[in-house]
Amino acid sequence: MASLLFSRSLVSRSSTSASANVGSVTNFMAVGGGSKLPTNYLFSNGIRSGMVNSIRPYSTNDIQKMRNIGISAHIDSGKTTLTERILYYTGRIKEMHDVRGKDGVGAKMDSMDLEREKGITIQSAATYAKWGDQHINIIDTPGHVDFTIEVERALRVLDGAVLVMCGVSGVQSQTITVDRQMRRYNVPRVTFINKLDRVGADPWKVIDQLRSKLSLNAAAVQIPIGGEINLEGVCDLLTEKAYIFGEKGSKVQETEVPSSLVELLREKKIELIERVANVDDKLGEWIIENDFPANMPDEQTLGDAIRRCTVNRTFVPVFMGSAFKNIGVQKLLDGVVRFLPNPSEKKSIALDLTNNEAEVELSADPKKPFVGLAFKLEEGRFGQLTYMRVYQGTLKRGDMIKNVNLNKVIKVPRLVRMHANEMEEVQEVGAGEICAMFGVDCYSGNTFTQQQLNYTMTSMHVPEPVMSLSIAPKGKDGQTNFTKALNKFQKEDPTFRVQTDQESGQIVISGMGELHLDIYVERMRREYNVETVVGKPLVAYRETIQSRGDYNYTHKKQSGGQGQYAKMIGYIEPTGPEGPDLEFVNDVIGTAITPNFIEAIKKGFNEAVHNGPLIGHPISGVRFVVNDGATHSVDSSELAFRICAVNAFKEGFKVADPMILEPIMKVEILTPIEFQGTVIGGINRRKGAIFNTGAQGENITIECEVPLNNMFGYSTELRSSTQGKGEFTMEYSKHSPVTREQFDQLIEEYQKKRAEEKK
Incomplete structure (x- = not known):
């Protein structure tokens, strides 16, 4: 869904929040400062503007030690809490805080006041950390469907992702949306089953849902030690060691697997090996050549196979823990480094505009000509921040680069890298990084290159407003x-x-x-x-037709001098569920309508579908065919045929059984079982169709489809009818025909409104 960008406070709240690692950590997002920045501007590491040493471009070896990841999930699955723990264990922050900011501080990545007040992530936030000798660049994304564009654009530019799942709720509605986005941009992922400390948590049920609902080849690489309130740690299936997490999770104790879990560990390890071997030839050959399962592959052999399959998106390793209880986060970081790709392993394609948009594979080589994509804009205190992913080459302060889409050449201003709402100035960023600049006039989705190149990156999916x-x-x-x-x-x-x-x-x-x-x-x-x-x-709403409608329309106008004349014959028809949304077809044979007027007819068609004749809403699902007509040697013109096309379309539309479509939302409700009858009654009153229910411990999940027009005010109703314990999410599903009663009512209201406006 599109982009919510919120201005961030750019000045560091306190220099104490900077990490000791800051000088050696790779930047996730470099953001450039414009000339309006004061000379005494403080950055997150306490260094004054202009005093930061140049960051050298990454060598091939450095790129192999870089990970660009996004953390995505359904709302309230623990994404921001997980990111807070990652920042703490990597030394980027010195204290951990709750998401809702009850202590007056709040999570680092939810830096906006609105985010802390509402307890949700509204816009994606970027940071960077160092884990061992590995550089990890992180984007924490929103879970609410209204802000799905933030997830969309993050996944467009990232190399890997962590899909966070609730150990109780499992696969939810927004989980399915995030999965679809990851598939759209071919993003490899690992999964982290969170909240295993909660009553009713069941990681094996969640893995089954990953396989059945998302069709993922997923298997656990860990098993939990204890469960629910007794969760203590995890056992690693590769190392066959147990890991207990001490106070604040900082003291990780490696020990032997408890005897009560030895049998379960062997069972799950065999399952893991078999699932990986099914999609990895090398591990499959090893199994054939060795006496499996009497002999197990060593840690290196199995780990390499899991990495190959994860990068190729044929397997999803599943990690476990509880971010809130500080269990399993460090082992997840190990998994991110071990299994997710570095920038050089993710294929990136650009289109060469000088060669009929031929595909060109970019290389994460800092020495090649620069290519970058501006994927996010954000209004800051000192002007527009333009966030950019560097796919190839090196971007330096003072470079002259070209905006391919606007055909403008600009000089690169200051560059910085982001840590939530703080920033650190750098002089250059290398291939594989994500950066941004101040004071650059551009739009989201613009491609920047060195002046000799004329490449453009493919655009991201932007859903239509509802x-x-x-x-x-x-x-x-x-x-x-x-x-x-x-x-x-x-x-x-x-x-x-x-x-x-x-x-x-x-x-x-x-x-x-x-x-x-x-x-x-x-x-x-x-x-x-x-x-x-x-x-x-x-x-x-949308307007459409349900049958074919013929038209035979002549446009004549004579008022002295040259007049207007155009005649068109043809029909309109539905495109069908699998067809295009709108389609113009020129079936004119010969010169009944000369070719130079066809483009004018197409413009008239595009104008006609903008405001439908029923209630003034856009028209969809229509094919407009013109197959005959007539012209006048003097009075015919492009204007005459454009006007004729508009009126011909309206003539055909009237007799094609027109219909109004309304947006239908997929709604998922989570409520205690005791309120099940009340909630279902409320859905029925709103003309909803329930298609699935499922128990989750003491709660029940209700999945249904409800017309959007009937969902206004539902959040208040649900809270009052469930004593504040119910919650719901919804996302756009489809457009469907309204009832005949509603059809007549909408037309009557529209005509009444127009009559009042004419008075």
């Missing part, structure tokens, strides 16, 4: 800041759209859900000091 609100500043004094805020938010977030209703003149903002839009309204108040008046939420 909800809109009318919005206006309360007073005229806030108009300037109101406009400035909307422009900035649009530039930052591809899923946040702003348009003006042509009939009412109202400003309408569109986004991925209620929370998405509420956050932007709140940001407008806090960051731009603008109080707003917000209208009723508007649903993103």
Whole structure:
């Protein structure tokens, strides 16, 4: 879903939060400072601006010791808590804090006040750490579906990921979305089953769900020692050693596997080997040549096989623990380094614009010409931050680089690397890193290269908004800041759209859900000091047709001098569930309509589908075919055929059994079993269709599909009906036809609104 970018405080809160490792740690995100930065600007390591030594480009050996990872999961699975523990154990922070900030501090990666107040991650945050001699660059991503674009763009530029699962809830709705995103960008992943200290936690059930619901070839590489409140540590299947985590998890004691777990360890190790051998020829040959399972492969042989399969995305190793109880985090870090790829192992493709967009494989070589992708924009105190992944070459301060998409050459300003809302200045960044700059005018998704190259990277998937609100500043004094805020938010977030209703003149903002839009309204108040008046939420309806509709339309206009004349004959028809959303087909034979007018007809079609005739919403699922017509030697023009196409489409649309589609949301509700009847009754009242239920200890999960128009205010209803114990998530599923009653009601409301506007 698109991008929520929130401005961060750029000045370090305290130099004590800097790690002792900061000088030797690779930067995850380098962000460049513009000329507006004061000369006494303090960075996270306490070094003054301009005094940081140059960071040398990474050699091939250094790149092999680098990992760029994202931490993703369903909401409230423990992503941010896990990242907090990683930062603590790698020495990047000196104290661990809770996500909700009850102690007045909050988790390091949730640096925005809104994030700490709501207890959720709203925007992805970047940091970097050092584990042994390995450099790990990390992005902590949101779990809420409204902010899914943050996950989308993070996975677009990362080389690997950690999929965090709740040991009680298992695979949830947003887990499926994250899995789909990882597959879209071919991101290898390891899985961490979190919260095994909670009542009802069952790692083996979660692994079964990974296999059945996500179709992943997953197997445990660890087994837990104890369970629920008695969780003490984990046993590693490769080393066949047990690891007990002491106070704050810092003292990891290696010991022998408890006798009560020896049999289970052997059983799970055989299962692990068999699953890896099924997708790895080398390990398969070893099994054939040796007496398996009497003989087991050694740690190196099995580990290498797991790494090959993980990098090739044919296997997913599963780690276990509890981030909140400080169990299993260090072993997960070992697994990230051991099994996930370095930047040189992830294939990156660019398109050569000078060679008909031929594919070019980029090399993580710091000596080759620079190629980078600006994947995220963020408004900071000193201007726009442009976050960039360096795929090839080296980016240095003062370099002249080209924005291929805008065809502009810019000079690279200051570069820094990020640690949540703190930054450290660097002079250059090498291949495989992610960096950003201050004061660069560009858009999310722009490609930057050295001037001699003309490459562009493939774009990321941006979902369409499903909800809109009318919005206006309360007073005229806030108009300037109101406009400035909307422009900035649009530039930052591809899923946040702003348009003006042509009939009412109202400003309408569109986004991925209620929370998405509420956050932007709140940001407008806090960051731009603008109080707003917000209208009723508007649903993103679509108009379509259910049958073929023929048209035969002639456009004539004569008012002295050259007139207008165009005639078109053809039909419109549904494209079908597997067809394109919109399609224009030119079936004209001969010169009944001369070819130079075809493009004008296509423009008219695109104009007609923008606002449908039923309720003024966009049209989808339609094929527009023109197969005959006529022209006039004098009066025919591009304007005449564009107007003719608009009216011909409307004529065909009227007789093609038009229908209104409404967005249907996939809703997942988690509630104590005692409230099951009340919750199901509420879903039925909202015309929801329940398709799955499942018990999770003392709770029950209800999966259903509900029209978005019926979901407004549901969070309040669920809290009141479950004594505040119920929670739900929802994401867009599909558009479906409305009922006949609703169809008539929507048309009546639209016509009434238009009549009032004409008065």
